[in-house]
Amino acid sequence: MRAAVTAAVIVVSALTVRPVGSTGRGLAVAALLVLCSVTLLIRHLSLTGLLPRIALLWLSVGLVAAALLLGVASSGSSYLFAYFLVGHAGYRLPLRQALLLAALSALLCTGIVYLRIGPGHALLPSIVELTTGLPVLAGILSRSRQSAVEAMAASAEAAGRAARAEAQALVLTERSRIARDVHDVLAHSLAAVNMHLELADALIDTGDLAKVREAHDKAHSMVKESLEQAQWAVHALREDxxxxxxxxxxxVESSGHRDALTVTGTLRELPAQITQGLLRIAQEALTNAARHAPGGSVHVELVAAASTTLRVRNGPPRDAAGAGAGAGSGMGLIGMRERVTLLGGTLTAGPITEGRDQGGWQVEAVIPR
Incomplete structure (x- = not known):
C-alpha cells in the first residue's frame, strides 16, 4: 500500500510539475524532481542497520530539495514531496529529531512561498507553515502503532516459548514419575525372583529337592506378587x-486384609497427582508388610483434615522364621520419600514400640491440600 502511494506521488508530480526542461529553470526543476523522488523511494529500502545520523541527513536533504522544488516550479503538485517526507521523518526518526525536521520543513516552505507570492498574501504562507509540519504526527502515530504490534508479536513469541518449555518440563516430569513407578514395581521384585531362581539352580546339584522346591515356590510367589503390583501401578496411572x-x-482387600481401612473426616476430591502418589505409597507399604511381616495384622488409616494423612501399620510376623523374608535394598522407602517430597508433604517410617502392633512397622505420609 505504501509503495503504491509513493509511486502515485512520483507519477502525479512528474506529470504536473512544470516547467521541466534541459536548460535553465526547467533543468533545475527536473533535477529537484529526481532528487525528491529518490529520497522518497529510499524509505522503502531495508534500512534496519542505518545509523540515525545518516537517516537524519538523508531526510534533511530530501526536505530541502522539496522546499526548493516548491519555489522553483511554477505549477503542479510539488508540495506532495514535503508532506510525505515529513510524515516519514515522524515514522523513522526519534521524536526530537522528527519534530526538528518538521519545524525545518515548515519554515523553509513558508519562507519560499512568502518570497514567491510577496507580502500581500500573508495568510497563505501561514497555512503552508502549519500544514507542512502536521504529517509528522501521522508518522509518529504510525511508528507507535508499529512498535506496539512488534511488542505484541514478541510477547506472543515469548509466551509460546514459555508454553513449549513448560510442556517439555511436564513431559519430563511425567516420564520420571512413570520410570519411578516401573522401578518400584519391577526392579527389586525381579531382583529377588532372580536371586531365588539362582538359588534353586545351585541347590539342584546338591540333590536337596525340598530346598529346590522351596526356592522355586518362593520365586513363583514373588512373580505373582509383582504382577499384582504391576496391575495396581497401571491402575494408578490411568486417568479414569x-x-x-x-x-x-x-x-487393601486384594492384599488379604478385609475391613482394614479406616477413613476419618470428609474426604474431598484430590488432584490426580496426589491420589496417584498416595495409592503408590499404600501399595509399597502393603507390599513391604507382606514381605517382612508375613501373616501379621495390617491397618490402613486415611485422615482428611487440613492435610491428607495416610497411615499404614502392620503388626509383627506371626511366624518368627518368616520375619524379614525377601529383604530388599531399601529403594522402596526411598521411592516413597521422593513421591511425598514432590507433593510437598512429609513421610515418616519406623518400628512401632508400643500398642497392639508393637514390634511391627508404620509408614505415615502427610500431604498438604
Whole structure:
C-alpha cells in the first residue's frame, strides 16, 4: 500500500510539475524532481542497520530539495514531496529529531512561498507553515502503532516459548514419575525372583529337592506378587482410576486384609497427582508388610483434615522364621520419600514400640491440600 502511494506521488508530480526542461529553470526543476523522488523511494529500502545520523541527513536533504522544488516550479503538485517526507521523518526518526525536521520543513516552505507570492498574501504562507509540519504526527502515530504490534508479536513469541518449555518440563516430569513407578514395581521384585531362581539352580546339584522346591515356590510367589503390583501401578496411572477411598479399599482387600481401612473426616476430591502418589505409597507399604511381616495384622488409616494423612501399620510376623523374608535394598522407602517430597508433604517410617502392633512397622505420609 505504501509503495503504491509513493509511486502515485512520483507519477502525479512528474506529470504536473512544470516547467521541466534541459536548460535553465526547467533543468533545475527536473533535477529537484529526481532528487525528491529518490529520497522518497529510499524509505522503502531495508534500512534496519542505518545509523540515525545518516537517516537524519538523508531526510534533511530530501526536505530541502522539496522546499526548493516548491519555489522553483511554477505549477503542479510539488508540495506532495514535503508532506510525505515529513510524515516519514515522524515514522523513522526519534521524536526530537522528527519534530526538528518538521519545524525545518515548515519554515523553509513558508519562507519560499512568502518570497514567491510577496507580502500581500500573508495568510497563505501561514497555512503552508502549519500544514507542512502536521504529517509528522501521522508518522509518529504510525511508528507507535508499529512498535506496539512488534511488542505484541514478541510477547506472543515469548509466551509460546514459555508454553513449549513448560510442556517439555511436564513431559519430563511425567516420564520420571512413570520410570519411578516401573522401578518400584519391577526392579527389586525381579531382583529377588532372580536371586531365588539362582538359588534353586545351585541347590539342584546338591540333590536337596525340598530346598529346590522351596526356592522355586518362593520365586513363583514373588512373580505373582509383582504382577499384582504391576496391575495396581497401571491402575494408578490411568486417568479414569477409581476415587482414592474406593481404590484403597480394593487394594487393601486384594492384599488379604478385609475391613482394614479406616477413613476419618470428609474426604474431598484430590488432584490426580496426589491420589496417584498416595495409592503408590499404600501399595509399597502393603507390599513391604507382606514381605517382612508375613501373616501379621495390617491397618490402613486415611485422615482428611487440613492435610491428607495416610497411615499404614502392620503388626509383627506371626511366624518368627518368616520375619524379614525377601529383604530388599531399601529403594522402596526411598521411592516413597521422593513421591511425598514432590507433593510437598512429609513421610515418616519406623518400628512401632508400643500398642497392639508393637514390634511391627508404620509408614505415615502427610500431604498438604
Amino acid at each position: 482410576s477409581l476415587p482414592l477411598r474406593e481404590s484403597l479399599t480394593a487394594m
